Amino acid sequence: MTHIGAIMLEIIDLHVEAGGREILKGVSLKINEGETCVLFGPNGSGKSTLLAAIMGYRHCKVTSGKIMFKGQDITEMGVDERARLGIGMMMQRPPNVSGVKLGDLVKATAKGDASVLDKAESFKMDNFLGRDVNVGFSGGEIKRSELLQLTAQKPDFVLLDEPESGVDLESIDLIGRKVHDLLYTKDGNKACDGSRCARHVSALVITHTGQILDYIGADKAYILQNGVIRCSGRPTDLLKDIRERGYKECISCRMVNIEE
Amino acid sequence: MQNGEHRGVKEALDRAGAYGPDVDLSQFNVGESDLEQIEDLQKVDADTKDLMVNVGVVSDENGRDGSIVFINNSMSHCSNKTEDGVELLSTRDAVAKYDWLKDYFWKAVDPEKDKFTAKTYIEESDGYFIRVKKGYHAKNPVQTCMLIKNKNTMQNLHNIIIIEEGASLEIITGCTTDRHANNALHIGVSEIYVKEGGSLAFSMIHNWGEDTTVRPRTGCILEKDAKYVNNYVILNPVGTLQSNPVTYLNGEGASCTYNTICLAPKGSNIDSGGVVFLNAPNTNAEIMSRSITNGGNMIARGKLSGNAEKVKAHLECRSIVLEDGGLTLAIPELESTVADVEMTHEAAVGKIDQDQIEYLMSRGLTEDEAVSMIVRGFLVGGIKGLPPHLMKEIDEAVEKANLGN
Numbered sequence: 001m002t003h004i005g006a007i008m009l010e011i012i013d014l015h016v017e018a019g020g021r022e023i024l025k026g027v028s029l030k031i032n033e034g035e036t037c038v039l040f041g042p043n044g045s046g047k048s049t050l051l052a053a054i055m056g057y058r059h060c061k062v063t064s065g066k067i068m069f070k071g072q073d074i075t076e077m078g079v080d081e082r083a084r085l086g087i088g089m090m091m092q093r094p095p096n097v098s099g100v101k102l103g104d105l106v107k108a109t110a111k112g113d114a115s116v117l118d119k120a121e122s123f124k125m126d127n128f129l130g131r132d133v134n135v136g137f138s139g140g141e142i143k144r145s146e147l148l149q150l151t152a153q154k155p156d157f158v159l160l161d162e163p164e165s166g167v168d169l170e171s172i173d174l175i176g177r178k179v180h181d182l183l184y185t186k187d188g189n190k191a192c193d194g195s196r197c198a199r200h201v202s203a204l205v206i207t208h209t210g211q212i213l214d215y216i217g218a219d220k221a222y223i224l225q226n227g228v229i230r231c232s233g234r235p236t237d238l239l240k241d242i243r244e245r246g247y248k249e250c251i252s253c254r255m256v257n258i259e260e
Numbered sequence: 261m262q263n264g265e266h267r268g269v270k271e272a273l274d275r276a277g278a279y280g281p282d283v284d285l286s287q288f289n290v291g292e293s294d295l296e297q298i299e300d301l302q303k304v305d306a307d308t309k310d311l312m313v314n315v316g317v318v319s320d321e322n323g324r325d326g327s328i329v330f331i332n333n334s335m336s337h338c339s340n341k342t343e344d345g346v347e348l349l350s351t352r353d354a355v356a357k358y359d360w361l362k363d364y365f366w367k368a369v370d371p372e373k374d375k376f377t378a379k380t381y382i383e384e385s386d387g388y389f390i391r392v393k394k395g396y397h398a399k400n401p402v403q404t405c406m407l408i409k410n411k412n413t414m415q416n417l418h419n420i421i422i423i424e425e426g427a428s429l430e431i432i433t434g435c436t437t438d439r440h441a442n443n444a445l446h447i448g449v450s451e452i453y454v455k456e457g458g459s460l461a462f463s464m465i466h467n468w469g470e471d472t473t474v475r476p477r478t479g480c481i482l483e484k485d486a487k488y489v490n491n492y493v494i495l496n497p498v499g500t501l502q503s504n505p506v507t508y509l510n511g512e513g514a515s516c517t518y519n520t521i522c523l524a525p526k527g528s529n530i531d532s533g534g535v536v537f538l539n540a541p542n543t544n545a546e547i548m549s550r551s552i553t554n555g556g557n558m559i560a561r562g563k564l565s566g567n568a569e570k571v572k573a574h575l576e577c578r579s580i581v582l583e584d585g586g587l588t589l590a591i592p593e594l595e596s597t598v599a600d601v602e603m604t605h606e607a608a609v610g611k612i613d614q615d616q617i618e619y620l621m622s623r624g625l626t627e628d629e630a631v632s633m634i635v636r637g638f639l640v641g642g643i644k645g646l647p648p649h650l651m652k653e654i655d656e657a658v659e660k661a662n663l664g665n
């Protein structure tokens with residue numbers, strides 16, 4: 001198992017409103033340094049909303065509860081401050097930014113370090129650097145673009161919203177490896193070679209299929225249903241339950257608590 | 261010339277411009293036309309050098325085939341590295357030298373149009389004359405600088421540009437006022453002729469004072485297969501600017517593009533338009549206007565007039581409004597007198613999408629940085645072929661404008 005350090009992220013009884021409706025109705029969870037957590041849950045259960053609230057998007061209004069990151073209360077903090085504290089996010093549906101070239105955004109994200117652009121090729125994004133951010137990108141291209149940006153950003157904690165959805169079977173390998181590198185690489189140096197690695201970057205990953213877990217492994221999983229966390233447990237166990245019995249039955253499953 | 265004899269022009273002295281607030285010309289002193297010559301642009305004082313650099317005019321003249329500087333109404337500098345292909349003169353000298361120039365003199369702009377053209381006509385104002393000889397392709401741009409040095413001064417110039425058959429040129433014009441030149445007026449009458457197969461790219465950068473009045477009057481006549489690109493950039497506050505250049509595509513296959521990029525901060529009053537008459541078959545025109553208002557008044561006009569078969573033209577006015585107050589007005593017009601034309605327009609006024617700002621902020625950019633990046637993208641993103649020096653000016657101005665919060 002990976003080395004587990006201090007608490008990275010702690011969410012305490014979080015209530016979030018979006019579009020005038022309460023979406024999250026008291027979510028609590030904890031992610032330690034170096035830990036990867038998975039978030040399962042049916043469509044519309046509030047998973048993306050939770051990630052957006054952690055990132056600090058204004059359309060997700062925190063009505064009560066707290067978000068603690070690296071020991072600081074960040075509930076009221078702006079998106080950019082959170083990013084500079086070390087949070088990064090791969091959005092499920094990032095907006096088009098017409099007129100802004102992907103290359104310029106990647107470079108600005110790397111604080112002006114143009115050498116990061118050399119990495120684009122390994123993401124198969126070298127031909128996209130001159131294109132407007134996300135405009136006309138296919139589903140898979142959006143994922144690769146987001147990962148390239150995150151690689152430039154070097155966060156300590158990443159929020160990954162369905163990194164493998166909409167990606168063809170061949171490309172999923174590229175995405176998987178890049179997500180792996182993102183979590184196991186620090187300052188451009190691989191933290192490992194081979195199987196025994198220290199994970200440096202913590203993550204909260206939304207996945208429906210669990211495919212991404214083949215590449216990154218995960219320490220624990222939560223199931224979000226209708227704005228509340230119903231279950232937590234080992235990712236493989238929960239995934240198996242969901243696969244075999246569906247969310248409805250699974251929710252009534254043994255509430256395994258691995259947080260001691 | 262017997263300018264003074266035209267009664268119609270005299271009457272036009274009282275005629276307000278079709279657009280923009282009226283201007284009382286009697287408030288201004290006509291700028292001197294006998295200022296000292298500047299032999300070497302490198303030797304101008306540091307202040308003037310700065311002013312010129314800010315509008316893209318470089319004093320070492322590197323990468324420029326020629327330079328013309330007007331201070332008030334004096335042609336203070338004229339240098340030319342390519343005399344075999346390009347001719348640079350003052351308009352007065354050119355009129356004295358070439359009898360044939362009368363075929364071009366006040367033929368693209370009507371002196372009776374309004375008080376600004378009339379005044380320039382009656383004053384027999386000087387200006388610059390640029391001619392590119394048949395078939396000659398200038399390698400580097402010619403730069404011209406229009407500087408107003410004193411307060412209450414009227415700069416009124418009459419410029420003539422002739423691109424002969426198959427020739428090509430890029431002109432960079434910087435217009436600016438000295439720090440102390442309060443309450444100045446710039447009138448620039450420009451007559452542009454692009455002959456068969458010729459091509460002209462004309463980029464204008466403006467950096468006026470916060471109380472300067474600016475009234476350019478431009479007419480442009482294109483022959484068969486001629487090309488004209490007009491880049492018009494206003495990024496600093498300006499008292500009142502009203503401009504509406506008119507291009508006549510009179511030869512088959514001629515084409516023209518106007519790209520207008522404006523920032524209108526509080527205190528700025530910009531009325532910037534463009535008119536293109538597509539008078540010959542298979543002519544093309546594109547009018548692209550991008551503006552940002554943060555408290556200023558911004559009117560973006562555009563008019564396409566299709567008068568021949570198989571013409572194709574598009575007009576696009578887009579504005580982002582960053583804060584309440586001020587006015588943003590887009591007035592696109594299409595008119596046609598024949599059936600077989602394809603003309604379209606698009607106008608949009610709105611704010612920057614909050615999701616876009618936050619998306620960039622989630623990468624660690626500050627709100628200011630995010631807004632600047634989006635604004636820059638908005639201003640230049642959809643516009644093809646802007647020269648690199650213009651991009652640089654735009655980047656610097658957007659950065660300086662602190663558009664966030």
Ligand SMILES: Nc1ncnc2c1ncn2[C@@H]1O[C@H](COP(=O)(O)OP(=O)(O)OP(=O)(O)O)[C@@H](O)[C@H]1O
Pocket residue numbers: 018019020021023041042043044045046047048049050059092
């Ligand atoms: N800005 C908004 N305005 C209105 N409703 C919203 C808004 N944002 C989210 N919602 C609603 O909140 C609910 C949760 O949305 P969310 O995107 O978090 O779901 P999800 O769990 O990520 O689903 P999926 O698996 O389909 O991605 C949905 O019903 C959605 O329509």
Ligand SMILES: [Mg+2]
Pocket residue numbers: 047048049092161
């Ligand atoms: Mg979602």
